[in-house]
Amino acid sequence: MGGTVAEVxxxxxxxxxHETLAAFGDVVFEIERxxxxxxxxxxxxxxxxxxxxxxxxxxxxxxxSVENLRRLVDGDGEQLYQMEWIDRIQTLVHMxxxxxxxxxxxxxxxxxxxFRVLFPRHSALSETYEYCEENGFALEFTKIYRMDDGSGREGGLGLTRMQQETLTAALERGYYGVPREVTTAELADEMGISHQALSERLRRGHEALIENALMTGRDGDDGN
Structure with missing residues (x-):
């Protein structure tokens, strides 16, 4: 069973x-669960x-907006909290x-x-939009795609099926190796598509992967 994914x-x-975000300009919050x-x-x-x-x-x-705060993890540069939100969450609760x-x-x-939100039905997304409009909430849908559409995005990677197949083929053929083991012209010929089509799939695939990583991933590198 599919559904509709919206980036909001x-x-x-x-x-x-809001008050904490305003007070700490560099803080980043990511919901784990x-x-x-x-x-x-x-x-x-x-x-x-x-x-x-x-x-x-x-x-x-x-x-x-917070009640019953508990700090569960105090790591090197990041903390994990359990809390309850009680204020300004009408939009989220409705969804x-x-x-x-x-x-x-x-x-x-x-x-x-x-947010990246999976709605079980497209009508649920429409009803959420109408709810926000009626109640004056400034919700903006930046991307919408179907989970069960062959041209839509795959799983949590943010890729279309064609983009995922192209990136996989490029990886397996050594396109990302140093030195590169296959050229874009050779890879395009092997896949039976034009050089331009391959370049566009690679570009859009790289863009989707980077965007997805920045959207969902905690910065786990050591600064190098």
Whole structure:
């Protein structure tokens, strides 16, 4: 069974943790897991990076959108929190409870929250949009695609089926090797497509992978 995936932006000042995001310009929040209890609150597990752990914990404890804060992990440069959100979450609660949607990824940074949400039916997405319009919420859908469409995106990679097949073929044939073992002209000929078509698939595939990584991944490198 498929569904409709939407990439959504919500202004931080209309959503949870706005005061903390405003106070710490470099902090990044990423939702690890999210549970909806009812129409009044949700319980997320949230990774945070980019701020001193003790200062951030104090700010979160004072944030009016947060209750029952617990710091579960205090790692090197990032923390994991369990908390309850009780304020400015009407849009999220509507998606989770009313439309039975699933949050696949969520990142809060600066003045915006970005979500990737799986809706079980396309009508659920439409109803969410209408709900936000009627209630004056500034929700913006930046991308929409079908999970069960052959031309749509695959799994969590953000790739179309053709892009995934092309990148896989390029990897297997040594296109990304140093030195490169196959040229784009040779690879295009092997795949039975034009050089231009191959170049476009590779470019769009690279763009989708990078975008997906920046959207969903915590920065785990060591700065090198």
């Amino acid at each position: 932006e919500i202004p931080a000042d209309e959503f949870a943790l 999210l549970v909806a209890h009812d129409m009044d609150r949700v319980m997320p597990f949230v990774w945070a990076s980019g701020a001193d752990g003790d200062e951030l914990t104090a700010a979160l404890d004072a944030d009016p 989770l409870v009313q439309e039975e949607a699933t949050v696949l990824a969520a990142v809060g940074r600066g003045d915006v929250w970005r």
